[in-house]
Amino acid sequence: MKREKEMDKRELEQILERYNRSQGQIIAILHEIQDLERYLPEDDLRFVAEKLNMPAPQIYHIATFYKAFSLKPKGRHICNVCMGTACHVRGAPLVLEELERKLGIKAGDTTPDMEYSITTVNCLGACALGPIMVVDGKYYGQMIPSKVKSVLEQTQKPIKGKKK
């Protein structure tokens, strides 16, 4: 849900204040915006550029260089699949494919109803649990393709486009 524009700017001002309006802190500032919005809205980036006296393309460069940032809105539930080496050799690609099939979207995308996003991560550093999938901050270890369905069901929302 989109919040009031005025609120947005006031919160943004507070974030900028916390980092002393320092250009050097731009990555931390973008992290904070993304924590609030779950992505980086263009409006916000333009506002930050103006206030920090930075060219907008420079901020765009940073926002697209770092994988943690997204310029596209994210869904209500974020399914993050670890693609680290240990997870890979234990079958992470098959888990990801099954998740993509179940949700009808590819990694990096969001379902049209804005319920689910699929993201991948290079390694969560919890290799003993591999393959790992993190849904809304909860870790699901030793994943196999056939477990994907029940994990999604635990988000307690009917899945759109689910195949029977």
Add this chain to the structure above:
Amino acid sequence: MKRLSSLAELEKLRKKIVSKQKREKITIVTSVGTCGLARGAGEVADAIVKELKRNNLQNEVSLRTTGCHGFCEIEPIVVIYPEGILYQKVQAEDVKEIIFETVLKKKILEKFLYTDPLTGEKIAYEKEIPFYKKQYRLLLNNNHLIDPYKIEDYIALGGYSALGKALFKMKPEEIIDWVKRSGLRGRGGGGFPTGRKWESTRRAEGSLKYIICNGDEGDPGAFMDRSIMEGEPHSVLEGMIIGAYAISFGRAQAQGYIYVRHEYPLAVKNLTQAITQAKEYGFLGENILGSGFSFDIKINRGGGAFVCGESSALMRSLEGKAGEPRAKYVHATDKGLWDQPTNLNNVETWACVPEIINRGPEWFASIGTEGSKGTKVFSLVGKVNNTGLVEVPMGTKLREIVFDIGGGIRGGKKFKAIQTGGPSGGVIPEQLIDLPVDFDALTEVGSMMGSGGLIVMDENDCMVDVAQYFVKFLEEESCGKCVPCREGLRRMREIFERITSAKGTEQDLVLLEELGEAMKLGSLCGLGQTAPNPVLSTLKYFREEYEAHIREKKCPAGVCIELISYSIDPKKCTGCMLCAKNCPTGAAQGEKKKPHKIDKKLCIKCGICYDVCKFDAVKRG
């Protein structure tokens, strides 16, 4: 809490904490690092608190929640001291029984004990578990004794005594000399001698010097830095403060930064708390312990870019720029962060420093091999029984790590290879399993130490697929600044796509080798220069596997999707219909109690039938 303003005050505080701790007789320890939490250790800890209260035991029994103990495989663990009884895979509902039987009645509950996968023997005591017993733990030794949120736990174990010694009893040059004599080399991958780096930074001209800790542990499969930052954050801070003093005191001001991976939220939290507490006690800030030396540390979160683990890219990221590396002819020790002299070391390197100051350089240099001193923490992951963090002296053989400590290969499969050094490293085949692991030996066989990830692979792992995995990984992570890395990886990926989809030719292998050599020579930073390692090492040791993909259009390990098919063994199939029920496309078909079949035209090779079959009837290959 009072700010300490002399060494005497620190020692007085230490005595006070130790005498208070002695009064607590029984301690229950549970580890709440990332792995443990993911498996429910948080709930276990809550249940212990509740149960102690219910039994009115809060005064006799204390709970200590610590960082990771390194034996991820058996998390969540509960250890009961003073006996050191270790229970594995404990869940919240088990706590009641453990408190009642073991804590109150001193009875050992067999069902929670660890079983050695090699002998089948049940082991009750932490110190007798081979995984721990065969390690030499310097850096991980305290993780089970320290609640990372309590600086007092660290102080009780002698924490910050090395800092006291450095500030009051040693000159900066003497400290640098000790670190040089200890033979400490950078644990982040490069293996550069730490003391020499410190000396260069000290000598460099400039009124402000930056001291950086690289906590951007990006190698997939490596998590020792996470464990140290989460479990014993003060050892990193203490190392950095000593380093800052040695590098800057009397010559310049110093400012510290810790750059932590954005994927490690718990490490950020624990380090932030540690810095706050260190400031309150006066280990950080103005006039540290009344010595006249001032130093502060800030934490920066990364942005999820692998290349930022490269030192010059990390510094650009700290400046708020895109993390693109620069050529190394300008040394960071002269012109690093914001063009000031900068000393960057890895988490594990910093954590080694307090022990070197406490016990002396000769002691440290007595551990390890000729060219690599001290211990190294490896993260042993993949197809091995005992997944976890393994700390051993440099020069320990791979065989000892994988089999003696790691308990061998999962599911009785055959060992095939071990991948070291992350995407910059290579794959080491079975015939080199007796290789002593140190910086130089690994480089010699075409791999590298990297940050210390060891990924064990068995007969079901395809080496072409592993090489392809790293090429894809690096293609995505290449910053794109220089052509050999950016374009080389893209072309390599295309070649791999051909090979794994039965369109490869013999010429492709020659091309891969030529491309690899060009990337090694022509790339700007370490990422590009080492990027061909996974490809070249698998080509060197597993060429026949590449050839099988090309000549026979087969993946011998049964991994590459386009080259495999699923089938059902009619002799093993009981007709339970589980595969047919779960198959998303209706490819698995059959009647009840009659052998099923897979319609290859409908099969999308999702692997679900293989997972769900309880009779091992589904074949992949």
